[in-house]
Amino acid sequence: MLRYILSFLRIIATKMLQLLSSRKHLIENVLRIYIKTTSGSTLSIEIDPKYDIKQIKNLVASKIGAQPEELKIIFAGKELGDNIIIEECDLGQQSILHAVKIKRNVPTDQSSSKMKPLCEILDDEMFSSNITNSRSNSFSTDNEVINISNSVMLENSTIRSKKIHFYVYCPTCKDLKQGKLRVRCHFCKSGAFTVHADPQNWIHVLEPKQITGTCENNPELCKDILQNKEPTFAEFYFKCSEHISLGETDQAVPLDLIRPNLKQIQCMACLDTSDTIFAFPCPDDHVMCLDCFKQYCLTKLTERQFWQHPEYGYTLACPTGCPDSFIKEIHHFRLLDDENYNRYHHFAAEEFVLQSNGLLCPQPGCGMGILAEPECTRISCQNCKYVFCRHCRQGFHIGECDVVENNDTAGQNFSCESDMNYNNGNSGELASRTTIKIMTKPCPSCKTPTERDGGCMHMICTRAGCKFHWCWVCQTEWTTECMGDHWFG
Amino acid sequence: MTERSPSKRRLHRELLSLIKEPPPGVSLDAEQIEQNLFLWTIHLEGAERTLYEGESFQLQFKFSDNYPFDSPEVIFTGEHIPIHPHVYSNGHICLSILTDDWSPALSVQSVCLSIVSMLSSCKEKQRPPDNAFYVKTCNKNPKKTKWWYHDDSV
Ligand SMILES: [Zn+2]
Ligand SMILES: [Zn+2]
Numbered sequence: 215m216l217r218y219i220l221s222f223l224r225i226i227a228t229k230m231l232q233l234l235s236s237r238k239h240l241i242e243n244v245l246r247i248y249i250k251t252t253s254g255s256t257l258s259i260e261i262d263p264k265y266d267i268k269q270i271k272n273l274v275a276s277k278i279g280a281q282p283e284e285l286k287i288i289f290a291g292k293e294l295g296d297n298i299i300i301e302e303c304d305l306g307q308q309s310i311l312h313a314v315k316i317k318r319n320v321p322t323d324q325s326s327s328k329m330k331p332l333c334e335i336l337d338d339e340m341f342s343s344n345i346t347n348s349r350s351n352s353f354s355t356d357n358e359v360i361n362i363s364n365s366v367m368l369e370n371s372t373i374r375s376k377k378i379h380f381y382v383y384c385p386t387c388k389d390l391k392q393g394k395l396r397v398r399c400h401f402c403k404s405g406a407f408t409v410h411a412d413p414q415n416w417i418h419v420l421e422p423k424q425i426t427g428t429c430e431n432n433p434e435l436c437k438d439i440l441q442n443k444e445p446t447f448a449e450f451y452f453k454c455s456e457h458i459s460l461g462e463t464d465q466a467v468p469l470d471l472i473r474p475n476l477k478q479i480q481c482m483a484c485l486d487t488s489d490t491i492f493a494f495p496c497p498d499d500h501v502m503c504l505d506c507f508k509q510y511c512l513t514k515l516t517e518r519q520f521w522q523h524p525e526y527g528y529t530l531a532c533p534t535g536c537p538d539s540f541i542k543e544i545h546h547f548r549l550l551d552d553e554n555y556n557r558y559h560h561f562a563a564e565e566f567v568l569q570s571n572g573l574l575c576p577q578p579g580c581g582m583g584i585l586a587e588p589e590c591t592r593i594s595c596q597n598c599k600y601v602f603c604r605h606c607r608q609g610f611h612i613g614e615c616d617v618v619e620n621n622d623t624a625g626q627n628f629s630c631e632s633d634m635n636y637n638n639g640n641s642g643e644l645a646s647r648t649t650i651k652i653m654t655k656p657c658p659s660c661k662t663p664t665e666r667d668g669g670c671m672h673m674i675c676t677r678a679g680c681k682f683h684w685c686w687v688c689q690t691e692w693t694t695e696c697m698g699d700h701w702f703g
Numbered sequence: 704m705t706e707r708s709p710s711k712r713r714l715h716r717e718l719l720s721l722i723k724e725p726p727p728g729v730s731l732d733a734e735q736i737e738q739n740l741f742l743w744t745i746h747l748e749g750a751e752r753t754l755y756e757g758e759s760f761q762l763q764f765k766f767s768d769n770y771p772f773d774s775p776e777v778i779f780t781g782e783h784i785p786i787h788p789h790v791y792s793n794g795h796i797c798l799s800i801l802t803d804d805w806s807p808a809l810s811v812q813s814v815c816l817s818i819v820s821m822l823s824s825c826k827e828k829q830r831p832p833d834n835a836f837y838v839k840t841c842n843k844n845p846k847k848t849k850w851w852y853h854d855d856s857v
């Protein structure tokens with residue numbers, strides 16, 4: 215009897231599994247997408263990815279009471295030709311297509327590349343060069359155009375996959391993912407927008423106002439805003455290809471220095487040749503595999519060797535010291551794990567405070583950044599309420615500091631509240647901050663806590679940009695007297 | 704097969720290329736490296752028509768897990784330490800690419816070549832002026848020394 219019940223249960227279980235799997239199969243073959251029309255309505259339709267654009271037009275036309283020939287379908291800055299298959303368009307679940315009614319009776323030019331989806335036109339080759347030394351192809355001479363089309367033909371003959379790879383940091387997946395390029399009107403932000411030319415390199419995609427186009431959403435309105443002073447421009451942005459779109463505001467950050475390794479360049483650190491690389495923005499093709507890039511960031515972070523760049527923020531350059539090779543998009547440091555990314559933020563905030571002539575609360579476990587008037591010697595931390603002397607970082611006192619003090623303003627005490635406390639407190643670092651207090655002394659120049667690693671008394675500030683040579687004993691600049699008197703203690 | 708760390712992968716490759724195409728005057732003890740990939744002994748021959756012609760030296764490279772992001776610790780070892788204004792009698796070398804100017808694009812080979820050229824350009828065999836004092840007081844690890852780099856014209 216028991217055996218009978220068991221086998222019965224097993225049959226039910228397998229039946230249910232079959233049901234589930236066949237249902238899953240069904241779902242995989244249906245693409246739910248949205249069609250936005252210029253009248254402002256949004257249709258939700260379920261389609262087979264094998265549909266072509268002609269079929270989509272028929273479907274939409276019947277729903278909005280128009281003729282299929284009157285419609286054009288726009289996606290990622292491109293009007294799609296009738297014989298394009300949806301599969302070719304790099305759509306994801308819940309992507310948005312735009313349906314626009316043609317007003318003029320202009321025959322559309324079916325032969326041009328304009329009718330193909332953007333993802334089919336762009337390839338990795340165009341985007342493989344570095345921003346700093348890439349030349350714009352769109353203004354190339356006739357000779358160069360011929361070269362380009364030749365190389366495209368060659369590629370096609372070897373049946374090389376042309377598909378472009380964009381890498382992004384996805385805030386939803388919280389990880390490095392492949393991304394998809396999308397286009398909208400840079401004024402009204404509508405996706406019903408067609409580009410006049412395809413982007414040819416990263417500058418066209420990342421910098422504003424590079425490629426012009428036609429806004430199909432509300433051309434008159436967009437022209438009015440512009441007062442015909444400048445053309446309408448395309449705005450490029452990215453979506454994560456690995457989660458279902460959460461709507462038009464769901465965007466990912468392009469990590470333009472992460473690229474497919476087309477030229478098969480060795481990682482400068484481990485000498486392996488990997489498929490995906492981090493390419494430093496320098497002309498010498500210095501690349502690292504992603505593992506080594508993470509290791510490089512981690513090493514530099516631990517040594518506090520990141521630079522505070524006035525435009526880009528707290529960043530790194532090519533490790534071989536190539537000029538102007540700073541990483542512009544600091545989201546590349548998202549490749550660090552969470553703990554170290556927090557540490558990165560913490561250090562960046564400290565660096566910001568120091569560069570703004572602020573100071574850091576010396577209380578163990580606090581480290582709050584404080585911006586105070588330069589003549590103010592009584593500093594109070596709004597985070598931990600510690601009140602301390604600007605010069606010696608000990609509890610606030612009247613009169614001279616206990617330790618050797620060379621600052622002119624020592625002795626005169628101004629009391630004032632700090633005007634701004636810059637929050638970079640991070641309770642996770644409590645333990646390390648406690649040891650910092652004991653093991654370290656502030657660099658006399660920039661006040662960064664510096665550890666003495668045994669050995670001699672000659673200190674060099676480890677903070678990038680400071681590198682002040684100082685004496686652990688005197689806490690002033692390192693001199694030949696220090697060298698003769700107490701170099702090694 | 705287990706995934707090897709980047710430092711091991713890198714050292715392995717450097718080892719293979721050094722065995723295959725050693726630069727002139729440079730040879731290494733592969734057997735010893737087999738025992739410990741993070742500790743290499745390299746034999747250097749003084750270049751012809753230099754003050755060190757006919758002499759041979761031993762360099763010791765110590766690598767960390769974080770190589771090549773961390774520079775290797777490089778010293779002369781053995782009986783014969785070259786007499787040179789940038790080489791202390793305990794084998795420590797005052798050469799900026801070993802600390803401040805290190806870059807992961809450098810390698811064991813490029814360090815060896817720098818040391819060979821440092822020796823070759825020497826005009827007068829002598830120890831650094833602060834040799835006696837330094838050797839008495841320095842840390843065992845030359846990377847802990849905050850070097851004042853002697854001027855490079857020597
Ligand atoms: Zn995602
Ligand atoms: Zn618009």
Ligand SMILES: [Zn+2]
Pocket residue numbers: 481482483484485486502503504505506507709
């Ligand atoms: Zn690597």
Ligand SMILES: [Zn+2]
Pocket residue numbers: 494496497498499500532533534535536539
């Ligand atoms: Zn470089």
Ligand SMILES: [Zn+2]
Pocket residue numbers: 575576577580581582595596597598599600
């Ligand atoms: Zn505080």
Ligand SMILES: [Zn+2]
Pocket residue numbers: 603604605606607608611614615616
């Ligand atoms: Zn004080």
Ligand SMILES: [Zn+2]
Pocket residue numbers: 657658659660661662675676677680681682
């Ligand atoms: Zn400093």
Ligand SMILES: [Zn+2]
Pocket residue numbers: 685686687688689693695696700
């Ligand atoms: Zn001193």
